[in-house]
Amino acid sequence: MLDATTRSGGTATVSPRTAAAELAVAAAGPVAPTGFAARVTRVLLSPWSRLSLLVALLASAATTVVLFQPQQLLTNGWPPQLGGAAAAVAYAVAYGLCTVAFVPRPLLNLAAGALFGSQLGLASALAGTVLGAGVAFCLGRVLGQEALRPLLRGKWLKAADGQLSRHGFRTMLAMRLFPGVPFAASNYCAAVSRMGLLPFLLATGLGSIPNTAAYVVAGARASTPTSPAFLIALACIALPGLAGAVVAWRKRHRLRGH
Numbered sequence: 001m002l003d004a005t006t007r008s009g010g011t012a013t014v015s016p017r018t019a020a021a022e023l024a025v026a027a028a029g030p031v032a033p034t035g036f037a038a039r040v041t042r043v044l045l046s047p048w049s050r051l052s053l054l055v056a057l058l059a060s061a062a063t064t065v066v067l068f069q070p071q072q073l074l075t076n077g078w079p080p081q082l083g084g085a086a087a088a089v090a091y092a093v094a095y096g097l098c099t100v101a102f103v104p105r106p107l108l109n110l111a112a113g114a115l116f117g118s119q120l121g122l123a124s125a126l127a128g129t130v131l132g133a134g135v136a137f138c139l140g141r142v143l144g145q146e147a148l149r150p151l152l153r154g155k156w157l158k159a160a161d162g163q164l165s166r167h168g169f170r171t172m173l174a175m176r177l178f179p180g181v182p183f184a185a186s187n188y189c190a191a192v193s194r195m196g197l198l199p200f201l202l203a204t205g206l207g208s209i210p211n212t213a214a215y216v217v218a219g220a221r222a223s224t225p226t227s228p229a230f231l232i233a234l235a236c237i238a239l240p241g242l243a244g245a246v247v248a249w250r251k252r253h254r255l256r257g258h
Contacts, residue, residue, distance in 0.1 A: 054143035061101035088116055088124040095128025100135050105183050106215050113219025118229075121216045126205060129212060133187050133204045140191025161193050168195035169203050176207025179240045210236065 095108050108128065112121035163171050172190060175181045190200050214236035221230035 050143040050146070054139055057139065057143075058101070061097070065098055065101040065103055085120075088120050089127075091115065092124045092127035092131060095125060096131030096135060099129065099132030099183060100139070102184055105129065105212075109212050109215030110219035110222070113216035114222060116220075118217050118220045121220060122213055125212050125216055126208060129208045130201055130205045133183070134197070134201055136184065136187035137191045137197060137200055140188040141197075144188065145192050160189060164190055165194035168193070169199040172200055172203035173207045176204055177210065179211060211240070 091112065095112070098108060099105060109121075109125050112125040112128075115121065116124055168190070172186065172195070175186045214233045217229055218233040218237065221227050221233065224230060
């Protein structure tokens with residue numbers, strides 16, 4: 001028969017129809033899992049399962065920070081095994097992880113100034129700021145975006161999402177410069193939007209310089225509270241915060257009027 005495998009001179013010959021069938025099976029790729037394994041895979045990779053994983057990771061990180069008590073660095077000092085640039089790099093990594101765990105950045109900035117001085121402390125704090133923002137953005141984008149985007153139905157949420165998606169860099173730059181916007185909230189809002197990672201990191205680095213520098217200098221000069229540098233740093237912290245509060249109050253008053 002033509003479709004069967006024939007033998008000629010001891011060599012197996014496959015018919016053209018059989019060869020075509022084998023090529024079709026090979027081109028189709030591996031067979032997708034079916035039954036219980038397929039259901040488990042779909043559940044584990046579903047948007048809400050990934051969002052639950054994100055919530056669990058953030059809760060675990062926050063609990064770890066509370067148990068570790070990083071504020072002891074200010075009382076006990078930095079480990080003697082680390083010094084100089086190595087200590088600043090280690091602090092930047094710890095800073096980034098702490099911001100992901102919702103530790104307030106002002107405390108971390110003050111600690112950076114107290115531990116490393118103005119210049120090295122500022123470099124370490126800015127590096128940690130960008131690192132922590134990048135980690136939060138990637139976690140939110142991979143684990144939370146697909147589940148949260150369908151929930152953007154309100155007018156304000158749609159407006160914020162559209163602004164970040166179309167004008168991501170300048171919007172995030174303004175959010176970093178404005179002292180009233182929570183750091184963690186802006187990270188995850190950007191992650192849920194269509195904003196790119198590179199504009200997000202650049203806007204975070206540039207926009208965080210003024211506020212970070214003020215806190216770092218205040219931490220570095222805390223031992224001399226009457227020095228001009230400390231007083232200027234306090235003014236740079238207080239005045240933008242006061243301006244932000246006034247702007248927020250006026251916006252709220254106008255909304256109530258409408």
